[in-house]
Amino acid sequence: MPGSKQATAATVMASRRGWKRLLRALPRIVLVVVGAVVFAPGTDESLDADIANLWLAAALPVWWLALTLSLWRAPEHGLPDVLRFRRRHRRVCWRLSALLLLGACLALLTNAYCTWKADSDVPLTVWEQYSRYASHAGTTGVWLLCLSPLPGLLDPLVWRLWPAPLRHAVRRARAAEALASPGRYLRPVPFDPDRGAVGRPEPLGEDDGRRGPSLIPVSVRLSRDAVSRGVELRWNGATLTLHHQGHDPVRLPVAPRDDVLPGEPLPRPVAEIVWYDEQHNAVATRTPTPYHWRGRDTEVLFLDADGRRLGTVSRVLDDWQAVARVARAAGVPFAAYDLGYAAEDEPRAASRLFPRGGRQLTVRAE
Numbered sequence: 001m002p003g004s005k006q007a008t009a010a011t012v013m014a015s016r017r018g019w020k021r022l023l024r025a026l027p028r029i030v031l032v033v034v035g036a037v038v039f040a041p042g043t044d045e046s047l048d049a050d051i052a053n054l055w056l057a058a059a060l061p062v063w064w065l066a067l068t069l070s071l072w073r074a075p076e077h078g079l080p081d082v083l084r085f086r087r088r089h090r091r092v093c094w095r096l097s098a099l100l101l102l103g104a105c106l107a108l109l110t111n112a113y114c115t116w117k118a119d120s121d122v123p124l125t126v127w128e129q130y131s132r133y134a135s136h137a138g139t140t141g142v143w144l145l146c147l148s149p150l151p152g153l154l155d156p157l158v159w160r161l162w163p164a165p166l167r168h169a170v171r172r173a174r175a176a177e178a179l180a181s182p183g184r185y186l187r188p189v190p191f192d193p194d195r196g197a198v199g200r201p202e203p204l205g206e207d208d209g210r211r212g213p214s215l216i217p218v219s220v221r222l223s224r225d226a227v228s229r230g231v232e233l234r235w236n237g238a239t240l241t242l243h244h245q246g247h248d249p250v251r252l253p254v255a256p257r258d259d260v261l262p263g264e265p266l267p268r269p270v271a272e273i274v275w276y277d278e279q280h281n282a283v284a285t286r287t288p289t290p291y292h293w294r295g296r297d298t299e300v301l302f303l304d305a306d307g308r309r310l311g312t313v314s315r316v317l318d319d320w321q322a323v324a325r326v327a328r329a330a331g332v333p334f335a336a337y338d339l340g341y342a343a344e345d346e347p348r349a350a351s352r353l354f355p356r357g358g359r360q361l362t363v364r365a366e
Helices: 002-043 049-072 081-118 124-147 155-159 164-179 320-330
Strands: 205-207 218-221 231-235 240-244 272-284 291-303 309-314 334-343 356-364
Touching: 002 049, 049 081, 081 124, 081 155, 081 164, 164 334, 205 320, 218 320, 231 320, 240 356, 272 320, 320 334
Parallel strands: 272 334, 309 356
Antiparallel strands: 205 334, 218 231, 231 240, 272 291, 291 309
16 A cells, blocks of 8 residues: 555654654744743733733743753754855844844833832822833833844845855855755765856756757747646747747847847846756655655756846746757757755755846746
8 A cells, every 4th residue: 555655654744743842842832921920920810900911021041041942052063164154144133133123121110110109109209210210211112122123134234244155155156055954865866066156966967058049940848748838948940939828929138149138038148948857845754755745946047157147937837858949949058957855844956056147037837
């Protein structure tokens, strides 16, 4: 019963992942419960309002710790140095945001305490002093709360100030990390860090485009539906175009012989065409197959000379060799890639291997 074995194995693996996630989340769950215990007395309507506010404010630092707990952990061991540096950089920025948020929580707690003290039986001079403290604490808390998101949100801008070689090394390490995740491939696949924008795995097939362009027209239906001809890639002997039923044809200028004309959707000429297949949300099993997946991306990409994405045709046919024939006729370099399996909690490799390069042309083939 292969089907039942596969379903049983998938259930066992899913159960193990669930227990691991629960253990990782257990400290956060405990803190949330403790915060709720501290918060509960403040909801008692029979309690004095100032004391109730004090209980409510006291729960905020506990919930703050539950919210930001993952920020205080070090990056995973075994990562490349540049990748550890990038993740530390991001965490430092968000830690600053977390500290500002903690300051806002403590300021609110101070406001509640000073308000409670001011409303108790104290001399007039002491009442004025605590009222002033409460006002200052409330103002400070509002300012800290408003400023708290800024360090984390500014992280991408601050990162751009670092030298370009360092940022490129990080992008390359992230691409290699995605492809090296356990279970991505059934067998080891070499990774070339100098290919494309950030490196690429070994291709299924490739063509350097040096034999073109051809004078013979060639076209390929990119849609998976055998009946529909909704999206086609055509070479008419002089121009490479993308035809989408119900829309005007899109001219694809080819580098280096064509220039981009005003009003065209692509910001730069196409220097390479790539077909790739990546299966995601994969669940590991034992027998009869090592994986089954719940999602799949099969796309044709148009890249510029730097290997950055200019356009995407999604949900295309599985026959990459048919796409290669059109690219060869147009004299455009072509490569096809199998990007393997991405588990449920793993990032997809395609977005890292083929980063966007400005304005995008996006077409769905189905």
